[in-house]
Amino acid sequence: MPTVLVTGFVPFGDHSRNISQDVLQTLPDNFTIENPWKSSTEQLVKTVKLDKLLLEVDEVGASTVSKMVDREPSNYDIIIHLGLCAKCESVSIETKANPLLNMRIPDNSGRHISNHRLGEEILECDKVFLDHLKYPSIDNTNFSIDAGSYICNETLYNTYTALHENNLTNKIPCFFLHLPDYDKITLSNATDVVQSVITRLSFKPVLEVVAAVMKHPLGYLIARKKSDELNSLFWEFPGGKIEHGETVNQA
Numbered sequence: 001m002p003t004v005l006v007t008g009f010v011p012f013g014d015h016s017r018n019i020s021q022d023v024l025q026t027l028p029d030n031f032t033i034e035n036p037w038k039s040s041t042e043q044l045v046k047t048v049k050l051d052k053l054l055l056e057v058d059e060v061g062a063s064t065v066s067k068m069v070d071r072e073p074s075n076y077d078i079i080i081h082l083g084l085c086a087k088c089e090s091v092s093i094e095t096k097a098n099p100l101l102n103m104r105i106p107d108n109s110g111r112h113i114s115n116h117r118l119g120e121e122i123l124e125c126d127k128v129f130l131d132h133l134k135y136p137s138i139d140n141t142n143f144s145i146d147a148g149s150y151i152c153n154e155t156l157y158n159t160y161t162a163l164h165e166n167n168l169t170n171k172i173p174c175f176f177l178h179l180p181d182y183d184k185i186t187l188s189n190a191t192d193v194v195q196s197v198i199t200r201l202s203f204k205p206v207l208e209v210v211a212a213v214m215k216h217p218l219g220y221l222i223a224r225k226k227s228d229e230l231n232s233l234f235w236e237f238p239g240g241k242i243e244h245g246e247t248v249n250q251a
Contacts, residue, residue: 211239
């Protein structure tokens with residue numbers, strides 16, 4: 001049974017509601033999920049246990065989960081942060097956290113700081129976990145590498161720091177889901193997206209790939225994997241994952 005920590009935030013600024021809080025309250029404590037990759041040899045059904053945590057929009061809230069990870073590093077199999085993004089048109093899956101905190105408005109404690117460094121470098125999720133969510137894509141979502149410079153980004157940065165320091169970056173998937181406001185999405189749709197993300201991360205993905213053997217009078221075309229990829233610098237025939245909507249020949 002995967003144990004998932006899901007967090008949301010209370011209202012802040014001039015917002016009387018925060019959809020992340022509403023989604024958090026709507027999600028069941030336990031629910032059954034089916035393996036989305038039907039050709040997988042892994043079990044078909046699992047029950048997910050959710051630990052739900054409502055965070056304050058302040059420095060304490062932004063550091064709550066990172067302190068939990070430091071105290072008990074292996075408590076959770078997945079960590080999902082939820083937050084409101086009023087300018088978003090769909091759910092943004094944040095994959096990177098910025099080391100700069102530059103608050104446009106005060107947080108709920110009155111803290112209002114600019115150009116404050118949270119660390120020295122950009123932190124990001126392990127690329128292996130992106131395959132769970134990208135192939136095929138989840139409806140009403142997009143991927144983002146800009147979590148902003150407010151409390152949402154501070155929370156994600158703190159959590160990524162704790163995972164890194166406890167050698168868990170490649171073991172516990174962690175994403176921040178920026179949810180659009182109610183004029184762009186319904187509570188039901190937002191909740192469905194969160195459950196879809198949890199479902200994908202709870203099973204090993206089965207990806208469709210294609211490779212091409214290209215013959216030439218002088219030999220065959222082979223390619224070398226980039227230095228920052230899995231199995232870096234290995235040689236292989238040209239190929240890759242089949243993107244959503246692509247045919248084998250297009251891929």
